[in-house]
Amino acid sequence: MSKIDYLASGFIEPLKTYVQELDLPAAELLGEMRQELESPNVSAQRFCQLLESVWQLDPVDALGVRLGLSVQPRHFGVLGYMVSSCGTLGQALARYHRYHALLQGGLVSRAWLRDGVLYMRWTQAVANTPLASEFSLAGFVSLCQTLIGRPVTPLRAGLPFPRPRDGSVYQVLLGCPVDFDRSAIELAIPAHLLALSISSKDPYLLRLLEQQAQALLEQAPRLEGGHMGAFFSRVQEQIVESMKNGDVSAESVAQALGCPLRTFYRQLRTAGYSYRGLLAHTRHTLARQYLADPALAQTDVALLLGYSEQSSFIRAFRSWTGTTPGAYRAGLARKGKDASGRDHGE
CATH class of the missing domain: 1.10.10.60 (Homeodomain-like)
Incomplete structure (x- = not known):
């Protein structure tokens, strides 16, 4: 991770909440998280270090997914407030794609529709550790679920690292088959979800x-x-x-x-x-x-x-x-x- 990139510091909040709710012995780590949260941005490398520190305290399978599923729109900074103000999920995802450089400079994404399915692929130049990739995938799923106020069951997901010892836990948590060793983070959802309205539209x-x-x-x-x-x-x-x-x-x-x-x-x-x-x-x-x-x-x-x-x-x-x-x-x-x-x- 030699490059420098930044992302919204709000993503640290789910990590801090997880450590506090499990009452993990991490007073110093919590202090570091609070300090990072005082700034609107955190370096991608630092965020990956914080993720790794939480895993060292609680080395459970698919920790990044567990943490990402608690992400809320507000954690995405100004981009989160923007998509929350859209009328439909389709409008929100279009703006997410257009302005994602404000969320993370090294984020490169692509989306396309085919046969009633919305396919998405994205890479993260710096926040590309297995934990960070898991977190990003699950955080995006959580964002969609929160926007439309109902569960989003993906059709399929993919992660850019080798299949872990127990890959089945990923399918249980995400509710869909998960492929590993992919070239990017991948997600496929039913296209009809794009027409669902967002209650917080403004x-x-x-x-x-x-x-x-x-x-x-x-x-x-x-x-x-x-x-x-x-x-x-x-x-x-x-x-x-x-x-x-x-x-x-x-x-x-x-x-x-x-x-x-x-x-x-x-x-x-x-x-x-x-x-x-x-x-x-x-x-x-x-x-x-x-x-x-x-x-x-x-x-x-x-x-x-x-x-x-x-x-x-x-x-x-x-x-x-x-x-x-x-x-x-x-x-x-x-x-x-x-x-x-x-x-x-x-």
């Missing part, structure tokens, strides 16, 4: 979360690949998270990431960024996304971007674009009229 929240996700993905390629690309993504995600409580200071973001402030500044300089410039760039990108949504009031946009005063947002937006948020939104409305063939005088 079109307004979905639109908002999708705007955030799209804006972040559009910026990601600038530093894609390597350690600095991963660090850049973590900082950006933490900035968006910190906007919720209005504290987007470098000190607050660095602390949330568990990074000393001097190291934080140095890594940003190495990537060619200043923190102030990155914060402004992220706010500017999200502001344009939010202002394009007529359902959002300008005061809502200011709050979403972490401004306590609307006047501060107006000044900042003018410095980025040379115009006010209101004028920018009016310009978008005029373009919309032009696109629909209407005359400005109508």
Whole structure:
């Protein structure tokens, strides 16, 4: 595992709960998990180490599956909230596929429909140990089950490691035949499940979360690949998270990431960024996304971007674009009229 990748730290929560419920002797490990949970992301290598530590405490068969089956949408971070806001499972899985880079940079997935079956295959560049692969497969099954509020019985599953001594436990836990020694993690489910509705659907929240996700993905390629690309993504995600409580200071973001402030500044300089410039760039990108949504009031946009005063947002937006948020939104409305063939005088 020489590459560096990150995933949502929420995936540590099922591990922590498992250790606590079994009352395993792991006070130090629990402390390490709590510390990792303070950041929105955890390195894939570190997550694999935590999985291995739990297995050392309780070396049961298919431990990764057992842990993954307790995963909830909230553990997937912003992607989990997004898919929970979709109308159907099909819509949720389409967005999962589109935005999975926000969940784990090294995740490569493919899905296709054939003869009434949805087939899925995915690989994880760094989180690719047997335990992590089991966890990923079972976590995805659990996500689908939670979204539609009923059990999902897969038709077949596959895992990229040799068949263990007792492979039958995997079939018992997942409820379907499981193949081993595959080239990727595999899952097949009945296609009719895609039409089932999600009770927590929220079109307004979905639109908002999708705007955030799209804006972040559009910026990601600038530093894609390597350690600095991963660090850049973590900082950006933490900035968006910190906007919720209005504290987007470098000190607050660095602390949330568990990074000393001097190291934080140095890594940003190495990537060619200043923190102030990155914060402004992220706010500017999200502001344009939010202002394009007529359902959002300008005061809502200011709050979403972490401004306590609307006047501060107006000044900042003018410095980025040379115009006010209101004028920018009016310009978008005029373009919309032009696109629909209407005359400005109508």
